[in-house]
Amino acid sequence: MPEQPDDDRRTFLRIAVIGGIGILTAGAGAASVFLPPKTGQSAGGGPQPLIPMARLAALLKEEVLSLEISLSVRDGWRLRTKRQRVYLQRVADTDDAAAFKALSPVCSHAGCTIEYHEKEKQFHCPCHGAKFKQDGSLEKGPAPRDMDPLEVTVADHDGASWLFVNWQEFVMGTEQRTPRGNA
Ligand code: FES
Numbered sequence: 001m002p003e004q005p006d007d008d009r010r011t012f013l014r015i016a017v018i019g020g021i022g023i024l025t026a027g028a029g030a031a032s033v034f035l036p037p038k039t040g041q042s043a044g045g046g047p048q049p050l051i052p053m054a055r056l057a058a059l060l061k062e063e064v065l066s067l068e069i070s071l072s073v074r075d076g077w078r079l080r081t082k083r084q085r086v087y088l089q090r091v092a093d094t095d096d097a098a099a100f101k102a103l104s105p106v107c108s109h110a111g112c113t114i115e116y117h118e119k120e121k122q123f124h125c126p127c128h129g130a131k132f133k134q135d136g137s138l139e140k141g142p143a144p145r146d147m148d149p150l151e152v153t154v155a156d157h158d159g160a161s162w163l164f165v166n167w168q169e170f171v172m173g174t175e176q177r178t179p180r181g182n183a
Contacts, residue, residue, distance in 0.1 A: 050153055050155075050164040050165065050166050051069055051164060051165050051166075051167060052157045052158075052162045052163075052164055053067055053069075053086065053088060053102070053162070053163050053164065053165050054067065054088060054162065054163055055160050055161065055162055055163075056090075056095050056100075056154065056160075056161045056162065056163060057160070057161075059088060059089070059090040059100060059163065060090060061090045061091070061092075061093070063089070063090070064087055064088070064089055064116050064118070064121075064134065065087070065088040065089070066085055066086075066087055066088075066116060067085070067086050067088060068083050068084065068085050068086070069083070069084050069086060069167065070082070070083055070084075071083075071084055071167065084105075084167065085105045085113060086102055086103070086104070086105070086150065086165055086167070087102065087103040087104075087105060087116060087123075087136075087147075088100065088101070088102050088163065088165075089101045089102075089103075089134075089135075091135075095154060095161060096154060097152050097153055097154050097163075100152050100154070100163050101135070101136070101149065101152070102149065102150040102151075102152045102163075102165045103123075103136045103147045103148065103149060103150065104147060104148040104149075104150055104168070104169070104170070105147075106148065106169060106170070106172075107125040107127065107130060107143055107172075108143050108144055108145050108147075108148065108170065108172050108173070108174070108177075109125065109127070109128060109130055109141075109142050109143040109144065109172065109173065110127060110128070110172060110173070111172050112125050112126060112127035112128075113126075114130075114132065114147060121134045122134065122139070123136070123147060125143060128142050129142075130142060130143035132146065132147050136149065144173060144174060144175045145174070145175050145176075145177060148168075148170045148177060150165050150166055150167065150168055151165070151166035151168070152164065152165055152166075153165075153166070168180075
């Protein structure tokens, strides 16, 4: 059953990291990922929290790692917890932020959760069949654009170098990538 998009346009996302991070799926090497011992901290000082995702040593080239974060989402007066997948990749051998890529799984067509197919090394959207290459570039619509990249940062955390991700949602249905307001 595909995950359905949150179509309540009045939903106002006020995002805070509140929960642990768990492995969903990944290529070989997933078992070597160390989960963060604590969450809920902001490493970047920006308006949104930078989330510690994985030790750099756990990210290997040619692999897509799928991790899950828990977000606290304010929906009107209601505060609810939302689990959100994030795809991580190492694209170079260095250990600076440019060597890593994080992709949002939210499909830009209508918001379904894009899934990674390890065998084909492709991303597929289960709702209307959009396909993306392993680097997130659009291969087949109806999604109007490539998968949305998330800002990444490398910083020390718990005695090691970690990849941090800035979670962001984007406006759907447009070729142009526009961040949704996260106040
Ligand atoms: Fe992904 Fe429609 S929501 S193709």
